[in-house]
Amino acid sequence: DAKTTQPPSMDCAEGRAANLPCNHSTISGNEYVYWYRQIHSQGPQYIIHGLKNNETNEMASLIITEDRKSSTLILPHATLRDTAVYYCIPTIQGAQKLVFGQGTRLTINP
Amino acid sequence: DAMVIQNPRYQVTQFGKPVTLSCSQTLNHNVMYWYQQKSSQAPKLLFHYYDKDFNNEADTPDNFQSRRPNTSFCFLDIRSPGLGDAAMYLCATSRDRGGYYEQYFGPGTRLTVT
Numbered sequence: 154d155a156k157t158t159q160p161p162s163m164d165c166a167e168g169r170a171a172n173l174p175c176n177h178s179t180i181s182g183n184e185y186v187y188w189y190r191q192i193h194s195q196g197p198q199y200i201i202h203g204l205k206n207n208e209t210n211e212m213a214s215l216i217i218t219e220d221r222k223s224s225t226l227i228l229p230h231a232t233l234r235d236t237a238v239y240y241c242i243p244t245i246q247g248a249q250k251l252v253f254g255q256g257t258r259l260t261i262n263p
Numbered sequence: 264d265a266m267v268i269q270n271p272r273y274q275v276t277q278f279g280k281p282v283t284l285s286c287s288q289t290l291n292h293n294v295m296y297w298y299q300q301k302s303s304q305a306p307k308l309l310f311h312y313y314d315k316d317f318n319n320e321a322d323t324p325d326n327f328q329s330r331r332p333n334t335s336f337c338f339l340d341i342r343s344p345g346l347g348d349a350a351m352y353l354c355a356t357s358r359d360r361g362g363y364y365e366q367y368f369g370p371g372t373r374l375t376v377t
Contacts, residue, residue: 185363196267196353196368197306240305246362249294249313253305 155180155243162258171228173257175241178222183246186217188226190237191256197240200226204246231261266290267369269354275375276344284339284372286354294364295337297329298353300371306353312337341374349376 158176165171177186187202201208201215203224208215214227228235240256268287276282286295293314298306310319312331326348328340341348351371357364 189366191306194371196355196371197366198368199365202363202365244363247359249311249318249357249364250296250308251366252308255305 155184157241157243157254159239159241159254159257161255162260164260164262165228165231167233167261167263168230171231171235171259171261173226173228173239173241173259174223175226176223177241177243180221180243181245182221184243185246186215186221186224187242187244187251188213188215189240189242189251189253190235191240192234192237197253200239233261233263235259236261267354267356267367269352269369269372271372272370273373273375275377276341277377278346279343282341282344282374284341284352284354284374286337286339286369287335288354288356288367289335290356290358290367291334292356292358292367293334294357295331296353296355296357296366297327297337297339298355300351300353302350309339344374344376346376349374 155177185202188200189197191197200212203215217224238256238258270285296311297309300306309323330338351373353371354369355366357366
């Protein structure tokens with residue numbers, strides 16, 4: 154699995170877009186990029202995943218660079234409930250396992 | 264609602280006294296996982312079941328065992344808990360959704376070893 158680099162922490166104002174970067178420069182062609190988050194005292198929660206195209210769902214948007222070496226998770230209108238640790242996890246297509254890195258602790262401020 | 268249930272939410276055990284943590288699911292997923300998460304660390308996979316096939320991670324201590332008697336239930340047994348085994352234990356489930364596995368996590372069981 155590709156190694157990832159995420160900033161340890163970020164702050165964002167409530168109502169603004171939160172943009173969380175992830176560097177995965179060693180990603181291979183058959184690795185998806187998954188994003189999960191973990192709100193304090195809860196289990197992790199799936200957010201979104203992508204291979205090479207940008208993706209959007211009801212929770213977030215995922216922008217993957219053309220060379221696939223980095224990606225950005227976008228929470229378009231952050232709320233206080235989005236305060237959590239966000240994990241970027243490259244995973245080989247068809248793999249059942251996730252390997253969590255240290256993630257980014259996102260704090261949404263009122 | 265379909266979900267992953269972990270019981271108990273909090274478990275206290277004594278040093279060296281065997282303990283079992285339980286996980287059940289109503290999602291009918293064929294894959295079940297156990298993770299260990301220590302304070303301020305990321306979740307770490309201990310093992311997982313693909314149907315009845317058990318897959319142990321190479322660095323999971325022998326002290327940790329698991330059982331999956333049927334699709335819905337999975338147990339984590341810690342044979343002789345040490346102080347270093349105090350952690351949150353997370354159960355998760357998934358199924359093949361066409362080449363990818365979206366994992367659903369339970370709320371976790373926080374284990375304290377005294």
